[in-house]
Amino acid sequence: MGKRERRTFTEDFKREAVRLTQTSGRTIGQVADDLGIGLSTLTRWKRRYREADLLAGPHEDTAKELARLRKENELLRQEREILKRAATFFAKEGSR
Numbered sequence: 001m002g003k004r005e006r007r008t009f010t011e012d013f014k015r016e017a018v019r020l021t022q023t024s025g026r027t028i029g030q031v032a033d034d035l036g037i038g039l040s041t042l043t044r045w046k047r048r049y050r051e052a053d054l055l056a057g058p059h060e061d062t063a064k065e066l067a068r069l070r071k072e073n074e075l076l077r078q079e080r081e082i083l084k085r086a087a088t089f090f091a092k093e094g095s096r
Helices: 011-023 027-034 038-056 062-094
Strands: none
Touching: 011 027, 011 038, 027 038
């Protein structure tokens, strides 16, 4: 058994695959099978592009803008918690 070669895909291919899941009327699994890629791979691409779209900036659609702001808030809270932990860690290290 030979080692399977890892395939690479262009950003255009990934975006087109994600677009097909949204516009073709077929399930994600069907689109993945048609394109010869794994279901988890296509699901990961879809999630990444959806988040990138949400964080892209202000949207005319109020629901999209609200979702974008909620996602941004979540990311900012996570960053703040990381900074708090780092400050606590370095304060303890400095007192030794």
